[in-house]
Amino acid sequence: MAMTMTQKILAAHAGLAEVHPGQLIEAKLDLVLGNDITAPVAIKEFNKIGVKTVFDRKKVVLVPDHFTPNKDIKAAEQCKLMRSFADTHDIENYFEIGKMGIEHALIPEQGLITAGDCAIGADSHTCTYGALGAFSTGVGSTDMAAAMATGTAWFKVPGAIKVILEGKPREWVGGKDLILHLIGLIGVDGALYQSLEFSGPGVTALSIDDRLTVANMAIEAGAKNGIFPVDEATLAYLKEHGAKAPVVYHPDPDAAYERVVKIDLSALEPTVSFPHLPSNTKTVRESGEVRIDQSVIGSCTNGRISDLRIAAKILKGRKVAKGVRTIVFPATQAIYLQALREGLIEIFIEAGAAVSTPTCGPCLGGHMGILAEGERAVATTNRNFVGRMGHVKSEVYLASPAVAAASAVAGRIVSPDML
Amino acid sequence: MEARGKAFRYGDNVDTDVIIPARYLNTTDPAELARHCMEDIDSSFIGSVKKGDVIVAAKNFGCGSSREHAPIAIKAAGVSCVIATTFARIFYRNAINIGLPIMECPAAVEAIKAGDEIEVNFATGSIRDLTTGKSFKAEGFPEFMQKIIDADGLIPYVQARLGLAGRKA
Numbered sequence: 044m045a046m047t048m049t050q051k052i053l054a055a056h057a058g059l060a061e062v063h064p065g066q067l068i069e070a071k072l073d074l075v076l077g078n079d080i081t082a083p084v085a086i087k088e089f090n091k092i093g094v095k096t097v098f099d100r101k102k103v104v105l106v107p108d109h110f111t112p113n114k115d116i117k118a119a120e121q122c123k124l125m126r127s128f129a130d131t132h133d134i135e136n137y138f139e140i141g142k143m144g145i146e147h148a149l150i151p152e153q154g155l156i157t158a159g160d161c162a163i164g165a166d167s168h169t170c171t172y173g174a175l176g177a178f179s180t181g182v183g184s185t186d187m188a189a190a191m192a193t194g195t196a197w198f199k200v201p202g203a204i205k206v207i208l209e210g211k212p213r214e215w216v217g218g219k220d221l222i223l224h225l226i227g228l229i230g231v232d233g234a235l236y237q238s239l240e241f242s243g244p245g246v247t248a249l250s251i252d253d254r255l256t257v258a259n260m261a262i263e264a265g266a267k268n269g270i271f272p273v274d275e276a277t278l279a280y281l282k283e284h285g286a287k288a289p290v291v292y293h294p295d296p297d298a299a300y301e302r303v304v305k306i307d308l309s310a311l312e313p314t315v316s317f318p319h320l321p322s323n324t325k326t327v328r329e330s331g332e333v334r335i336d337q338s339v340i341g342s343c344t345n346g347r348i349s350d351l352r353i354a355a356k357i358l359k360g361r362k363v364a365k366g367v368r369t370i371v372f373p374a375t376q377a378i379y380l381q382a383l384r385e386g387l388i389e390i391f392i393e394a395g396a397a398v399s400t401p402t403c404g405p406c407l408g409g410h411m412g413i414l415a416e417g418e419r420a421v422a423t424t425n426r427n428f429v430g431r432m433g434h435v436k437s438e439v440y441l442a443s444p445a446v447a448a449a450s451a452v453a454g455r456i457v458s459p460d461m462l
Numbered sequence: 463m464e465a466r467g468k469a470f471r472y473g474d475n476v477d478t479d480v481i482i483p484a485r486y487l488n489t490t491d492p493a494e495l496a497r498h499c500m501e502d503i504d505s506s507f508i509g510s511v512k513k514g515d516v517i518v519a520a521k522n523f524g525c526g527s528s529r530e531h532a533p534i535a536i537k538a539a540g541v542s543c544v545i546a547t548t549f550a551r552i553f554y555r556n557a558i559n560i561g562l563p564i565m566e567c568p569a570a571v572e573a574i575k576a577g578d579e580i581e582v583n584f585a586t587g588s589i590r591d592l593t594t595g596k597s598f599k600a601e602g603f604p605e606f607m608q609k610i611i612d613a614d615g616l617i618p619y620v621q622a623r624l625g626l627a628g629r630k631a
């Protein structure tokens with residue numbers, strides 16, 4: 044039977060010659076990830092199982108990134124539990140504050156994932172690594188606990204939507220605009236229980252950072268995973284970051300897709316998701332007058348160096364508007380350091396923005412930038428649900444770093460060419 | 463296994479941020495999580511929910527984050543079952559893995575009104591609206607998932623498979 048790229052990776056990890064959509068399989072895992080919110084729950088469950096230790100101390104990755112540096116006593120207790128578990132089981136990839144970054148930016152950067160891998164994480168945005176040709180998906184804490192014990196997880200083999208990309212994006216348009224546009228097109232449950240498989244000549248026009256942004260938000264269309272074909276850019280990225288040798292899978296030419304969506308990248312415009320759903324998209328031109336109180340640039344979606352470079356290009360020599368709190372979050376320590384060396388941090392501070400240590404912080408309404416009643420933020424994050432960044436009567440508008448930076452300067456939602 | 467209770471009605475895309483807001487995720491205590499369950503979408507929920515009650519919602523219930531705190535909060539609030547048109551996939555997994563019964567049944571979702579008295583039978587998938595006298599039939603679970611549910615969740619299931627059975631979670 045012809046298979047999609049995702050199905051091939053799953054079949055290989057289940058030790059099967061082929062799989063079909065709907066089939067329940069048990070697959071071997073190359074990576075099991077957890078954070079300071081989900082790992083404590085998983086650790087408690089793991090301890091109930093009664094195995095002596097984890098299946099492979101090199102394949103379990105623990106990242107305290109959500110409420111860290113510890114925002115309160117309860118968060119500190121959760122991190123302490125995680126740290127002592129990492130000590131007891133000699134977990135090689137536990138990332139302490141100072142080395143820590145937002146997990147989905149950190150894992151590709153540290154070379155912990157490679158093409159052809161099968162990975163799970165107790166965090167919904169684990170689907171990010173599909174950008175590098177891996178199968179990766181978010182699960183819950185109990186799945187993580189069972190996976191730490193057995194090195195396997197159960198999956199229902201997904202069908203797929205094929206997204207064919209053509210053309211090249213215009214200036215100030217990137218991966219974020221593409222994925223927001225796609226979610227607007229198919230809806231927040233448009234790819235429920237399915238893979239989003241990207242293909243077509245437009246793929247090469249997207250940088251790896253752009254692809255990471257796109258795959259990151261596959262979950263916002265309800266997808267199990269989002270996945271990109273492996274090309275030279277992928278191989279170069281994997282090599283540069285010291286990832287293990289990739290295994291490259293291609294979808295069969297006659298693989299069955301449940302739906303095909305074509306997107307012309309050259310026709311995309313800067314796009315915004317209005318409250319309170321990522322699918323509630325408009326182009327910036329259609330957005331009208333949306334005044335903002337806060338601009339957040341960062342997160343696992345758009346906190347990478349290329350995102351910061353775009354924001355700095357816009358903020359250079361400009362000031363953020365009066366009354367707009369602008370907060371920049373480099374996603375990892377390495378990105379932070381790189382931004383410092385390139386002079387980007389100086390540009391942000393001179394423009395009147397605050398720069399934070401890597402953390403999930405305001406992305407999930409944790410700390411470092413919570414909204415009050417009636418306040419509005421434009422954010423490069425990935426969710427704009429009710430109460431996501433603070434008060435239930437606050438609003439989040441999702442956009443690219445270019446739009447978030449330009450909006451910080453204008454005090455309302457605009458794209459850079461409107462400045 | 464059967465349950466009986468009052469229906470709480472919600473629409474499409476009830477996300478994990480409203481089921482249990484992230485600001486309460488600095489704890490893993492089910493009772494404490496339950497105190498804030500649904501607070502951002504329905505502040506009266508916690509004051510009125512009783513053991514056995516049922517949540518009835520439309521499409522894509524539980525979308526958003528992977529936080530298992532969401533089904534845990536619902537279960538700890540006393541809810542016996544969630545009936546929806548569809549579930550977001552991570553929520554679906556999590557509910558099965560922690561033993562919160564869920565049922566996909568578009569016909570029931572269409573017909574059941576807030577406050578109706580509902581009776582569900584998990585084994586047969588039958589749903590009865592005692593207020594209106596209508597009955598519905600939900601999709602049964604695939605065999606593999608039924609095994610996890612029968613084992614009382616993924617952890618005891620894994621224990622049994624590893625030959626570590628008997629230490630019930």
Ligand code: SF4
Pocket residue numbers: 109145146147166168342343344402403406407424425
């Ligand atoms: S940055 Fe936001 S979306 Fe990404 S892992 Fe952190 S909380 Fe989740």
